Amino acid sequence: MITALLLFWLSIVGIQLIYIFFVYTKTAFYRHPDRNYAVLSYNSADYYSESDDQQGVTVIVCARNELANLKELLPLLNNQDYPTFEILVMDDRSTDGTYAYLENDIPELSRVRAIRIDKEHQHVTPKKYALTIAIKKARYPTVLLTDADCRPASLNWLTEMTEPLIFGSKDITIGFSPYEYYPGLLNLLIRSETLFTAIQYFSLALSGRPYMGVGRNMAYRTDLFFANKGFYTHMNVVGGDDDLFINEVATRSNTFVCLAPDTFVWSKPKTTWAEWRQQKRRHLNVGKYYKTGNKVRLGLLTGSHVLSWAMALVVGLLVVVHALHWYSFSSDEWLLLLVSTGAFILRQLAFWVIVGRISHRLAHTVHWSFIPFMDLLMAVYYGLAGLKTLFNRRKKQIYWR
Template sequence: MVSIQLIYILFVYSRTAFYRQTVLTNPDETNLDASTAPTEWPVVDSPGITVVVCARNELDNLTELLPLLNAQVYPDFEILVMDDRSTDGTTTYLENDITDLNRVRFIRIDKEHEHVTPKKYALTIALKKATFSTVLLTDADCRPATANWLVNMVAPLNNTKKAIVLGFSPYEKQPGWLNLLIQSETLFTAVQYFSLALAGRPYMGVGRNLAYRTDLFFANKGFYTHKNVVGGDDDLFLNEVATGRNTAICLHPDAFAWSKPKETWSDWRLQKRRHLNVGKYYKPGHKFRLGLLIGSHVLTWAFALITILIVLHHEHYHVLFTAQEWLLLRIATGAFAFRLLTFWGIVGRISYRLAHTVHWAIIPCMDLTLSVYYGIAGLKNFFTRRRKRIYWR
């Protein structure tokens, strides 16, 4: 188990930890470290961009978000809001109060369709009606880090071989154990999907901060194969179409899209249920790699705790270890310690790059917490046979 973990940490996670952001300002590639990048990327032949926001009863969020999007520093873009059956005054706001937001337009959806889930229907219509052939997706409860969010997120698409850009969407920090768990899970998920993308095995992204070309969407029939699956408008779609050649990542801090975290355990559990529900539709190779990663993580800590119990048992009953047992114990302890230190160093560096999502000093605590969380979630998901219907909002 430790050996599997070390392969991921040293040869996969390290790709994100030491990644140098690549930005193409001309046909020749220029490598720039994201930590020292300029506040605005120079854009050559910048493509027009449609920023898509799907919203249902998000009036308060839209009044904050749309002015921030409208103020983005980019030569040619539009903001397309998909108003999905809102009843909170969103439609009235979009019809009467956005005249000073010259980049914004909206489409109202009045009914739900049985053949496709509401959000996937809204996104499909948005991509069909988009003025430009590249879309940048975000959610109504997100906030771009800076006015250079858009230009940084689409910069990798200056490379015509790239059709997808995976971005990072951290959650706002709040006090409490729930927020710490959310921050830890968000960081580790980002470590996985960024690192595997850099290793040539992209499998997901987050729809809160994701860009792709519309021709890729329509060439692969959009959400057709999972149109009735609640969720997956980001990860299931990317699981089908993303490859090592057509996928890029953006780690520039100006390109983060900050999001509001869930504040109650019940809301967070519902969100996690929706995410776990779509995982079973991943490609077999992706499920195998993720299962190996998560399984080895959980079992590494499980075996470590079992070893501690064995030592305590021997101490309590004054049972002596044999020479061979002492040797095995030293090897196991050394291997576990080495794995813990490498995880601490590599993931700690990634956390530093990703908005200090989790403080470096509590990375070991996060490591143990996530192993318990994944273990419980995996068992619960395995033994749960019937589920209630899950809604995207």
């Protein structure tokens, strides 16, 4: 029994080492490919034709009661350094004065236009309905998505996120959206989960297995959306307007990963545990609709992460019990215990180095000194989330986003 337990622990740690050394390193050491389409200057007539709407971009912001955020965000979007683009704001039944502001108070924001949604539709969730209408009404064939509570890191955000689509051969660009720093455990948990999720979807995409993006920072061609019939297969699923859509349409060849700091979009995190739990319930509800291969890969990744720590605790208790009762391990058991423990220590060090490097390049999301604690924190989080998903069968209330 002890041998079987140690072999199981060793195999679990082995899976983790495979992911860390052969998947996570794709993001840790990723270099953007040379982009020949970006060599010329925007001032060159050979590079851009003002009359060519095929190179235009529609930035879409879906908002409900986000007046304060829109007042900050829209000027930042309006000033993006790109020749031809529009900003399309979808006002979904707002009651805080958003519509009046969009109609009367933004004459200096020449690129902004707005569409008002006055009612909810039963056949589709509100966010997906708003996005669908926005994409249908978009003037340009490339759309760039963000949220009202987001802030692009630079005026080059639009340019760098859409270059691979407009001047390259890609259909999708997935970017990074870090959360702002606040003191406290909740904020650390949010930033840790954001970093770890980004490591997963970036690394798997760079390994040829793209499965998701985040709607706070993502671009794609509208013809890809229409060819896939939009959100048809998951219209009534709460959430998924970003990851479920990408899960369906992303391939090895059509997806570009953008890790340039100028393309980061900073987001405001939840500040109460209740708000955060509501957000997580929505996200956990979406994962079960992923493709089977994606669920298997993610299951192995998160399951081995949780079990590597759980088995370390079990083995540690086993050693303590043996020491207290003067039991002895056989020579083979001692050897296997040393090998398993060594592999676990190697896994901890490799995780610290590789994830620390990724965190450094992704806006220092989590300070390197907190990476070991984040490692354990995420193991506990995923373990509890998995148990909650397994046993919670209550009907969820539908929220806007």
